Amino acid sequence: MAIKQTGDIAAHRLSSEQLSCEFTDIAPLLDPTAAAAAASRCHYCYDAPCVQACPTQIDIPSFIRKIGNGNLKGAATDILSANPLGGMCARVCPTEILCEGACVRNHQDAKPVAIGALQRHATDWAMANDAVRWTRAPDSGRHVAVVGAGPAGLACAHRLAAAGHRVTIYDANEKGGGLNEYGIAAYKTVDDFAQRELQWLFSVGGIELKTGLVMGRDITLDALRQQYDAVFLAIGLGGxxxxxxxxxxxxxxxxxxxxxxxxxxxxxxxxxxxxxxxxxxxxxxxxxxxxxxxxxxxxxxxxxxxxxxxxxxxxxxxxxxxxxxxxxxxxxxxxxxxxxxxxxxxxxxxxxxxxxxxxxxxxxxxxxxxxxxxxQTLVPIGLDHALLTLDESRIAVDADMRTSLDKVWAGGDCAASAGMDLTVQAVQDGKLAAASIDAAFALAAVKAA
Missing domain, CATH: 3.50.50.60 (FAD/NAD(P)-binding domain)
Structure with a gap:
């Protein structure tokens, strides 16, 4: 929706040079000395409350200990094993109400460990050095359709691909990334980070992205259910x-x-x-x-x-x-x-x-x-009403992100899951759905044997 320029609405309020300064990274990367100092404040708690507060259950004490020991590859592996979009979440997570809000340091000196900054320190290093890659399991012969290339869809696709299943992602936009690409302020994710993270995620292999395709117009759920072994709906809230x-x-x-x-x-x-x-x-x-x-x-x-x-x-x-x-x-x-x-x-x-x-x-x-x-609201075009909650505001799912339709799962903002509408929760929804889909395939294989 473009805005017509008038006498009061205009471009060029500031010069390109001024705007370059205004839209620099608001949370610059920690240098090694600052990262080591931040890591030294962690108590490495047993049954750490910060882990319990993280929707993706990253082993925070473990990765911080590795940073303190200079093992950035190990730290990044800990993070990305639990959250394949750990780099973006380090930038946009409301850490003050999640991991850092639960940090025991708040009760000692009212200053939590800088968990988000340390997470970014490790994941940015891993991406810059191409240090962490996933080895894809042998091809399972299964093929899954994912509708929506946002955090939930990407996390689900990555887990399924790593397990050996082929994945085709459909998205209405010209680029993948969903909210990470189009819905977050530019000063939070500079240097085209969303696309760089997307390319890293796809490096696992077995994932194809098809863009510019809209549910209900270019693709239908019935056709996807017939063509694929499973469907994961991660369409967000488009209205x-x-x-x-x-x-x-x-x-x-x-x-x-x-x-x-x-x-x-x-x-x-x-x-x-x-x-x-x-x-x-x-x-x-x-x-x-x-x-x-x-x-x-x-x-x-x-x-x-x-x-x-x-x-x-x-x-x-x-x-x-x-x-x-x-x-x-x-x-x-x-x-x-x-x-x-x-x-x-x-x-x-x-x-x-x-x-x-x-x-x-x-x-x-x-x-x-x-x-x-x-x-924002759900746009249910192309969706069976049997999929929706009673008020039709979301797609109804169970604890494993299954919907009421056979072979169909859903997650992220479009689904009525138990979590908050956050990027990190969408990632967790995608992980849960991938695990459920993989388990369904394994069960079907056992029954067929």
């Missing part, structure tokens, strides 16, 4: 919730996910149009990514407005604080009432205070660009 307010069709109003994708796909960031006064409606990490990138592109003022209190925001505390350091203003307890415009262009958003006593107070924020980050 966005509508605001459904007066003025939401004005020029300058854009879905935040589309804006983030536009920035990620831009060959020249200076050509991405941005407003002077940007309002972002929502309270998640997508809202933060859209807001911060607007500031980095040259917006004069950027405000995130959320309808509940800050404690209810799904954006983590670290993300909210980072937004503030970048000049983003957070306004809470306010819901949008209508969008105002002139000559077809948005000029302001009217809000109403929530949660107070007495008469509701209304206020207006001027805006020439508005990003909507109010949630």
């Amino acid at each position: 966005v919730r509508a605001l459904e307010l007066e003025g939401d069709a004005l020029n300058g109003v854009m879905n935040a996910v589309d804006f983030i994708k536009q920035v990620r796909e831009a060959r020249d960031l200076a050509m991405v149009p941005v407003g002077r006064r940007v309002v972002v409606i929502g309270g998640g990490n997508t809202a933060v990514d859209a807001a911060v990138q607007s500031r980095k592109l040259g917006a004069t003022s950027v405000t995130i407005v959320y309808r509940r209190g800050e404690a209810s925001m799904s954006a983590t505390g670290a993300e909210r604080e980072f937004a503030r350091t970048q000049g983003v203003t957070l306004v809470t307890q306010a819901k949008p009432i209508r969008l105002l415009g002139s000559n077809g262009n948005v000029t302001a958003v009217e809000f109403e205070r929530t949660g107070g006593d007495g008469e509701a107070e209304r206020f207006t924020l001027e805006a020439d660009m508005v990003h909507l980050a109010i949630g």
